[in-house]
Amino acid sequence: EVQLVQSGAEVKKPGESLRISCKGSGYTFPYYWINWVRQMPGKGLEWMGRIDPSDSYTNYSPSFQGHVTISADKSISTAYLQWSSLKASDTAMYYCARQDYYDSGGSLGDYFDYWGQGTLVTVSS
Amino acid sequence: DIQMTQSPSSLSASVGDRVTITCRASQSISNYLNWYQQTPGKAPKLLIYAASSLQSGVPSRFSGSGSGTDFTLTISSLQPEDFATYYCQQSYSTHTWTFGPGTKVEIK
Numbered sequence: 473e474v475q476l477v478q479s480g481a482e483v484k485k486p487g488e489s490l491r492i493s494c495k496g497s498g499y500t501f502p503y504y505w506i507n508w509v510r511q512m513p514g515k516g517l518e519w520m521g522r523i524d525p526s527d528s529y530t531n532y533s534p535s536f537q538g539h540v541t542i543s544a545d546k547s548i549s550t551a552y553l554q555w556s557s558l559k560a561s562d563t564a565m566y567y568c569a570r571q572d573y574y575d576s577g578g579s580l581g582d583y584f585d586y587w588g589q590g591t592l593v594t595v596s597s
Numbered sequence: 598d599i600q601m602t603q604s605p606s607s608l609s610a611s612v613g614d615r616v617t618i619t620c621r622a623s624q625s626i627s628n629y630l631n632w633y634q635q636t637p638g639k640a641p642k643l644l645i646y647a648a649s650s651l652q653s654g655v656p657s658r659f660s661g662s663g664s665g666t667d668f669t670l671t672i673s674s675l676q677p678e679d680f681a682t683y684y685c686q687q688s689y690s691t692h693t694w695t696f697g698p699g700t701k702v703e704i705k
Contacts, residue, residue: 589640
């Protein structure tokens with residue numbers, strides 16, 4: 473069974489650093505990109521960025537580039553999302569999601585087929 | 598950047614009703630459109646990919662259609678477990694994935 477299990481809820485102060493994790497199991501971890509998605513309280517889904525665990529190549533949304541860092545350790549099937557200096561506006565639920573591909577008439581499409589349970593990050597003084 | 602819009606933003610319906618949600622892209626995205634369902638306190642769940650392909654394990658009362666800029670998600674007979682928020686997502690752009698703002702389906 474494919475599973476993505478995320479680390480637990482965090483309460484931090486502004487300016488503190490944080491790294492949350494997403495551990496994959498039930499599949500070959502390096503074969504699938506891992507994405508990170510933010511959901512602020514009462515709001516919709518925002519794609520933040522993704523990583524190829526096989527070589528740690530990353531893509532970031534322009535909205536999040538420079539504010540977060542995505543990394544992975546394929547030896548322990550785990551992806552990470554980290555902040556060096558949190559702000560109150562980083563308060564949100566963060567989801568990791570596996571990306572898979574399908575053949576769309578000769579070209580590839582993709583979707584997020586498995587999601588972690590979410591990690592709630594609260595930043596408050 | 599491709600922008601996604603959804604309508605309505607919310608709707609009230611009864612069990613057994615037929616429900617249709619619309620998603621529109623700011624430019625043509627062919628059929629690179631996915632639908633997700635999110636129930637309160639849970640992670641999103643993939644329902645439909647490639648605009649009309651049903652993800653494995655998803656009930657057949659869910660269906661999707663459309664191409665280009667206009668897409669629909671239809672629930673043929675609403676069930677109690679279907680009360681949730683539904684998001685469309687475009688996967689056409691290179692290295693950028695955009696979600697719609699969501700449609701909340703509530704109990705009438």
